[in-house]
Amino acid sequence: MNEEKAVSQPNGHRSVGYATKFDQKAESFQAKAEKHGKGKKKDDGAQPAGGFDDTAIPRAPPGFNVKFTFHRASKLPMADINTMSSDPYVLATLTTSLPPRHKQDPPMTFRTPTVRRNCDPIWNSEWIVANVPANGFALKARIYDEDPADHDDRLGNVHVYVDSLTNKFGGIRDQSYKIKKRMGSKRAYLIRGCAAMFNRGVHMSGELFISVEVLGKTDTDNGGRLWTVGPCNWSQHLSPMVGRLAGTKEPGKDGKTEKYAFQANQIQLAGPVPASLYHRYVEFRPFVKGMFTSTSLRGRVLHHALHHQHNRIYNYDRDTIYGSLPSPSRDMTFQFLDLVHHDKGGRIYTYVLTLDGIWRFTETGKEFGIDLLSKHTMHSDVNIYIAFSGEFFIRRLKTPHKEGSPDDQPTHPPSDMGDGPPQDEPPKDPAYYSLIIDNDSGTYRPNAKLLPQLKEFLQKNLPGIKIVTLDCNGDKEKMDKWKNEQRERKKAEGKHTAVVQGDSSSLSSSDEEDLDQQEGLAKGEGTRSTKDKVKEKVKEPLQKVENIRKGDREREERETEDDMAESSQ
Incomplete structure (x- = not known):
């Protein structure tokens, strides 16, 4: 009765009534928690479930x-x-x-x-x-x-x-x-x-x-x-909905706003992937498990949205470029360097390595405003288990590397290049390049102790290139230093980019505002924390699937019925 009176009081006393109700509820919840032994503070040292999984491969005779x-x-x-x-x-x-x-x-x-x-x-x-x-x-x-x-x-x-x-x-x-x-x-x-x-x-x-x-x-x-x-098949996916990875621009109808072609790449590496490279998503937020397992309403919406996003980024169309090599060779290393534009543009890439050795990667950076909860989740197509994930970039060495050469050999061109990209073409010899790869992934959090196995696997598939691995925690100072050098090189070459997700046929005024806002972020005019982005996306998950067509749902329902019918036969 008292609570009803408090709510019906004039505006000047309404906040007092709400505060009283809140205090009463808080005391009630605290008493229940203490009664059931749940009032204790969580151990700050406890790690969320997920990450490295040491489950062994079942034994079987060779096939x-x-x-x-x-x-x-x-x-x-x-x-x-x-x-x-x-x-x-x-x-x-x-x-x-x-x-x-x-x-x-x-x-x-x-x-x-x-x-x-x-x-x-x-x-x-x-x-x-x-x-x-x-x-x-x-x-x-x-x-x-x-x-x-x-x-x-x-x-x-x-x-x-x-x-x-x-x-x-x-x-x-x-x-x-x-x-x-x-x-x-x-x-x-x-x-x-x-x-x-x-x-x-x-x-x-x-x-x-x-x-x-x-x-x-x-x-x-x-x-x-x-x-x-x-064979080692590869494909390059050019999407006009996001980005300018290849350095190409397309002016809009008004002649002011520019649209870009975002580049996503995938390479089938020759297996087997080391058995120890086996990681599960990390449950760093309550909604994450539902998103990967598609068990709750919100989880199903987010799972569907990210799966749809993967299909949009790795979209197959008339502009998709295909290639194939019979086995790992220097030609495969040349092709990889072509896909990452050698060392041009100071690019940093986000990657995922699947259990079957498919290596997917796109350029990453704060200026790439891709509408995602997690880039690694998108690359993995919301797979629960992957082999490895993180980021990498390419550094060009001043002289061809030799066995035992130092990791911090000076790069060429030097960091201070003035305005615009370098005029000379990069050398084609893989010995002039170093692949710097790490385990910087909050979604799967790969075990740093497995970086040597990752290096050995990549070295077999990319002969001729020098590979350096970095622990995102143990080598954080060096990793941050080298990545900052990459970002500075990108600025020096005039590679400011801003991207939006949407159809290539038109850009709305809100899209242009988003471009302007993201361009400001790229130039350091403002920042948004990852926590804020996650909160925003979790509160409004339905916005992520507004453009999913009815045909997608009908096709998935038909195929599900087909698979169920076949399994029952």
Whole structure:
């Protein structure tokens, strides 16, 4: 009764009533906490759950190296009514009887390049996987039509089952498999059906041609996990929605606001990734677990938003550049240096290394206002477990390095270059470059003791380049010094950038205001703490999925139903 009177008092006394109620509630909660033994202060030294995981790989006999080849497809439906064709690619998933370390470990997947405007595409894409067990495998190949402006339509599925593997396995030679249309795009098959009505030469059922070959026993002591042997495929994703990594600008319609092309890169490194490189996300905030496991309403929204963000950053479209190398070599090191622009621009990159050796990285920095809770979460596609994560950058050495050369060798060009970038082209010899890589990731917090294993793995995949590892805690002073030098070099070369997320077709006035604000942050005119950014994003998670199209949800629901139906068979 007293509480009701306090609330109904005039404005001058309302705050007193609220304060009284608050004190009463606080005393009540404190009494309950003490009663149940929860009133004790938490141990300041306690670390949040997550980070390095020492779970061992289950023991199993060595398996076989198996090469899968996706040759071509024929008689695919026309998913694009404007061009009366499709832009098909294959997304394959390999499953075996080998138990994972944790059920949340991501599956083994492979994606072919996209063939443009072709209903009879030819890929001839190879995928070599190690440790496929003797009791066989199940390969599921989904065929999609790439449509970056909308959502990728599934054109059908193909399943390949092999229940036994030996060195004498005859293999599968360019065999055709009928494409199952049950979960395919209704729009695509409607167009195909209309065409078949007027042309007897048009068939409703397409085919996918696949080869499977056993290359021999895998040279390993423990056959408890799969990994990709090769080839070392790479791709470069240029997105006009964010950034100016390649140094290219596109003026807006008003001639004042500039739009940029953000560059995201991924390289398939040759496995195996060292077994000790195994890290889980860190529960540094209460909402983080729900975000990764998608178990709460807020967690599902954030998980969906970050998964959508990953697909936007690593978006496949007509501007995507593909490449492939058979195995690690100096050519692969040259390609890596090209992707990171050698030492131009004083760039610093955020990276994630997946359990199957896919290395994803983009440029990072305060001036990159990417709408994310965590860049590492985005790079990992919200995967619970990864191998390693952090940041890296490239330093050019004044003279080619030699074994045992000091890590702090002077760089060239020198830090003081005046205004604008250097005029001379960087040397092409990898010996002139040093890859400085660390474990600076608050999302996964990799164990610094594993940096030598990371260095050894990268050295095998990038021969010729010098690799230096830094502990973000133990080597903090040196790391901060070198990164500050990178930032100063970027300023000296005139690389101020500001980016926004959005469609490339237009920029609203609010987008331009965001650009101006972020440009000010890049020049040191203001700062926002990470804590403030996290609070803002957690309070308004629905804003992160405003642009997710209805088609995305329908496609995911169809594919989920398809997978459930197949698992029940």
